[in-house]
Amino acid sequence: MGRLVEGQWHDEWYDTESNGGAFKREDAGFREGVGEGSRYPAESGRYHLYVSLACPWAHRTLIMRKLKGLEPHIGVTVTHPHMLEQGWHYEPAEPLYGLQYHHQLYTRAKADYTGRVTVPVLWDKVTESIVNNESAEILRLFNSAFNGLTGNHDDYYPESLREEVDRINERVYHDINNGVYKTGFATRQSVYEQACETLFAALDWVEERLTTQRYLAGEHITEADWRLFTTLVRFDPVYHGHFKCNVRRIQDYPALSGYLRELYQWPGIAETVNFEHIKQHYYYSHDTINPTRIVPLGTGQDLNLPHERAHLPVLK
Ligand SMILES: N[C@@H](CCC(=O)N[C@@H](CS)C(=O)NCC(=O)O)C(=O)O
Numbered sequence: 656m657g658r659l660v661e662g663q664w665h666d667e668w669y670d671t672e673s674n675g676g677a678f679k680r681e682d683a684g685f686r687e688g689v690g691e692g693s694r695y696p697a698e699s700g701r702y703h704l705y706v707s708l709a710c711p712w713a714h715r716t717l718i719m720r721k722l723k724g725l726e727p728h729i730g731v732t733v734t735h736p737h738m739l740e741q742g743w744h745y746e747p748a749e750p751l752y753g754l755q756y757h758h759q760l761y762t763r764a765k766a767d768y769t770g771r772v773t774v775p776v777l778w779d780k781v782t783e784s785i786v787n788n789e790s791a792e793i794l795r796l797f798n799s800a801f802n803g804l805t806g807n808h809d810d811y812y813p814e815s816l817r818e819e820v821d822r823i824n825e826r827v828y829h830d831i832n833n834g835v836y837k838t839g840f841a842t843r844q845s846v847y848e849q850a851c852e853t854l855f856a857a858l859d860w861v862e863e864r865l866t867t868q869r870y871l872a873g874e875h876i877t878e879a880d881w882r883l884f885t886t887l888v889r890f891d892p893v894y895h896g897h898f899k900c901n902v903r904r905i906q907d908y909p910a911l912s913g914y915l916r917e918l919y920q921w922p923g924i925a926e927t928v929n930f931e932h933i934k935q936h937y938y939y940s941h942d943t944i945n946p947t948r949i950v951p952l953g954t955g956q957d958l959n960l961p962h963e964r965a966h967l968p969v970l971k
Pocket residue numbers: 656657682683709710711712713742771772773774775788789790791
């Protein structure tokens with residue numbers, strides 16, 4: 656893995672040492688919207704989504720594309736699960752321009768780009784540019800920008816719940832979604848321990864909430880749930896072992912594990928989950944953590960078992 660510096664690829668691992676052994680995530684570089692007030696109109700077939708099926712951030716966008724009926728309007732290309740010296744790559748070549756490496760897409764958009772080369776990417780085929788590479792923002796624009804095209808008005812960020820959803824997202828992002836990375840990428844014992852404790856305190860908090868309510872923001876499923884889901888589904892098979900998040904498994908939390916099963920069984924969602932890509936990516940790509948590249952066999956709990964959440968109220 657590496658990053659682009661003025662359009663040139665440099666193969667380098669995350670620099671944790673200059674941060675006292677801690678992993679610090681870099682902000683995404685392309686942050687535009689689609690639709691009203693933007694230079695990108697909402698048009699069918701114009702945009703393309705580049706994802707890795709292993710990546711929890713990309714996974715959110717794939718889920719929202721599915722939930723909002725965007726599949727006929729926005730195509731998808733999936734990277735190879737291994738992220739090696741050249742970063743993410745395509746095998747076979749990426750279909751729009753025949754590219755082999757994901758970083759070539761970034762330099763096609765901006766020849767002198769400096770920054771990390773990440774998935775997901777929302778690509779505009781007309782201007783050949785990256786509209787946005789921040790999953791949280793892609794999620795929001797999928798939630799509403801294409802409603803006129805799809806006629807799907809399901810709202811995962813409803814006005815009345817925004818404050819609550821933002822509040823939940825804030826903690827879930829820092830302590831859980833990114834918390835597993837901070838735990839797994841730490842290169843000092845004390846930094847690891849602090850990240851791990853923060854992570855499990857947040858999981859305990861979420862478990863408590865989900866014991867008495869169906870979803871994170873109450874009776875209405877929101878983006879906050881889908882943002883948590885993509886970390887939960889990777890937790891027992893990967894983060895518990897590979898990232899040393901091994902104080903408890905999700906399976907050990909009664910509410911969280913039932914909730915994970917309910918979300919997994921939601922129409923269309925299971926087909927967005929690919930455990931082969933998930934396990935191959937982490938265990939094979941992070942050779943500083945797993946130099947033998949052995950990929951373990953287990954995949955965690957059976958997500959098709961009954962979720963046992965039906966007693967909790969839900970808003971139809
Ligand atoms: N802020 C970005 C983060 C995305 C991200 O870090 N993706 C990872 C894969 S899980 C990646 O592409 N990493 C490559 C790298 O950091 O060089 C988002 O949420 O969209």
